Amino acid sequence: KPFYFRVARVVRARSGLRMAEHQDSATRAEQDSKEHLDVKERPAKAAKLAQRESEPQCTSVKQATEWGAVAADYEALIEPLTGSFVPELLDLVLPNASAGLAPALPSEPARGCWDLDSAGMTLLDVACGTGTVAVEAFRRGCKTVAVDVAPEMARLCAERLGVQLSEQASAPCLNSLLEFPTVRVANAEMLTSTFDEGTFDAAISNFGIIFCDAPSVAVREMAQCLRPGGTLAISAWGAGAETPAFTVIGRVAGRLGLPRGQSAVPHPSTKRIDGSPASLERLLQGAGLVDVQVHGPLLRHLRVSSASAYWERFARGAPGTQTLLAGLNTAEKAELRQAVIDELSQTFQDEV
Numbered sequence: 001k002p003f004y005f006r007v008a009r010v011v012r013a014r015s016g017l018r019m020a021e022h023q024d025s026a027t028r029a030e031q032d033s034k035e036h037l038d039v040k041e042r043p044a045k046a047a048k049l050a051q052r053e054s055e056p057q058c059t060s061v062k063q064a065t066e067w068g069a070v071a072a073d074y075e076a077l078i079e080p081l082t083g084s085f086v087p088e089l090l091d092l093v094l095p096n097a098s099a100g101l102a103p104a105l106p107s108e109p110a111r112g113c114w115d116l117d118s119a120g121m122t123l124l125d126v127a128c129g130t131g132t133v134a135v136e137a138f139r140r141g142c143k144t145v146a147v148d149v150a151p152e153m154a155r156l157c158a159e160r161l162g163v164q165l166s167e168q169a170s171a172p173c174l175n176s177l178l179e180f181p182t183v184r185v186a187n188a189e190m191l192t193s194t195f196d197e198g199t200f201d202a203a204i205s206n207f208g209i210i211f212c213d214a215p216s217v218a219v220r221e222m223a224q225c226l227r228p229g230g231t232l233a234i235s236a237w238g239a240g241a242e243t244p245a246f247t248v249i250g251r252v253a254g255r256l257g258l259p260r261g262q263s264a265v266p267h268p269s270t271k272r273i274d275g276s277p278a279s280l281e282r283l284l285q286g287a288g289l290v291d292v293q294v295h296g297p298l299l300r301h302l303r304v305s306s307a308s309a310y311w312e313r314f315a316r317g318a319p320g321t322q323t324l325l326a327g328l329n330t331a332e333k334a335e336l337r338q339a340v341i342d343e344l345s346q347t348f349q350d351e352v
Helices: 025-037 041-053 061-069 071-093 132-139 151-161 188-193 215-224 248-256 277-285 307-317 319-326 330-347
Strands: 005-014 098-102 111-114 122-126 143-148 182-185 200-206 226-237 290-301
Touching (some): 005 071, 005 277, 061 071, 061 151, 061 319, 071 132, 071 151, 071 200, 071 226, 071 290, 071 307, 122 188, 132 143, 132 151, 151 182, 188 215, 215 226, 215 277, 226 277, 248 307, 248 319, 277 290, 307 319, 307 330
Parallel strands (some): 143 182, 200 226
C-alpha cells in the first residue's frame, strides 16, 4: 500500500485569433527582420519591466528566494514525481511522435523516437523548475525557451540542457535574437516584458504557475506570448481531498498548535490554486483562451521507504514546509517531526 496519493489534471487551450495577428509567414519574417534593427523597442520594454515589477500582485522576491533555497533537493526529491506528468502534458501541445533520431544533449548520446512533426516548433516552458519539461521538449525537437523566477532553479535547468544561463536574465529579448535552447530568469507574471507577443507556438507550465501569487496574470502573459492559434497547457494538483500527501505536515502542525508564541510565521507562500475542472476552465477562459479542455484526474501514488523518508522529502524539498520549519525552534521541529512520523507509521504500519 503506497503512502498517500496525488491527483492532478492537465488542461489545454488555444490562443484566439486576433485581427491584428492575421499575418502570413512572409509578413511575420519581414517584421522580425525590422524588429532586429529597431533598437527603440529595448528601452520601451525595459520601462515596461520596471513598471510591472512595482505592481503588488506580481510574484514576490520572497517566493523566488524560497523556491531557490530548495532547488537541489527539489530536483532530487520532488521532481521525479512531478516529472512523471510531463509526457501527458507535452502530448497535448505536440504532434504525434514519429520514428527518428532525437537531438542529443551535450552530456548524452542521441536518442531514438522523437517528434519529427514538432521540429522547429517554438515552445516556452514557464516556471521551468530544474528542467524536466525543457529537456523532454528539446528531445522531441522543439526550439525550447525555459524561464523561472528563481535563479537557482533556472541554473539547474541550464545545466541539464548544457547551456549557459542567460547573462542578462531579466532583460528584454527580441524575437530575432532568441537562440534555442535558452534558459532565462523571468517572472511568469511579466513575460511580455521579456518576450514579444506572438513569439511562441506553444507555452507550457508543469505545476509551475499554479503557485504564482497571481496565476490569472501568469496565464494571461503566457497567452499573449502565443502566436494566433498557439497552444497553452498547464498541470495542476487537485483539491486538498485529492492530494492528501500535501496536507499531513501542515495538519499535524495545526493539531499541535505549532508554531507557538513569538515564533508564529505567515502562511507559506506556496499556496496553490484550486485544481478542480471548473476552476481551471475559468482560469484559462479568463485569459481569453478558447477550446479549453481539462484532462484527468491523473493519479500518481507517492511511494516512500519509510515514514521518516516521507518527512525528509517534504522538509527538504517543499518551500511551504521549509517556511513552516523556519518559524519553529529546535524543540518544536523535533516535536513536529516525531508526530508526523508517528501518524504515518500508524496509518501505514504494514509499510514501515
